[in-house]
Amino acid sequence: MDEAMEKRWRELSEEVLSGMKEWRLAHPKATLREIEEAASERMSRLEAQLVQGTALASSQRKWSQLPEEEQPRCRVCELLLRERGEHARKLQGKGGKEITLKRQYGTCPLCGVGLFPPG
Known part of the structure; x- marks a missing residue:
């Protein structure tokens, strides 16, 4: 894995964390299911980038x-x-x-x- 890829993964991780924090502030009465859905949506973006980057690094x-x-x-x-x-x-x-x-x-x-x- 190269440094640029690792940097992008860190940035995406930070986006997930800050995005959830912002989402929670905007949805203080969210149910557990709504929280799970919001977290899943954000994590799926990170997961797709991790999978893509790892596959592209393949021999x-x-x-x-x-x-x-x-x-x-x-x-x-x-x-x-x-x-x-x-x-x-x-x-x-x-x-x-x-x-x-x-x-x-x-x-x-x-x-x-x-x-x-x-x-």
Whole structure:
């Protein structure tokens, strides 16, 4: 993980804490369920950034630079994939927040099956 990513995570953590404090001041009679929902909404933003940042730090992001035995293979033919450039994929995190992953995309040289490696 790089320092910029850690700094962003700290900033988001502070936003969660200060946001909850402000929310509570604005909602002094909130029920426990309302408090949980407000906390969950704020935490889901932080969670999405933690998941995205951690995934982007994965060695699988640039798999063509890995030793051959660690590179992804076709699930059908079991051949090493051919790198087809870096692609972005937008996913929905557990809390409903968008997570964008950039990975090298690969295709099988024999059957053409494509793979956007996980991790």
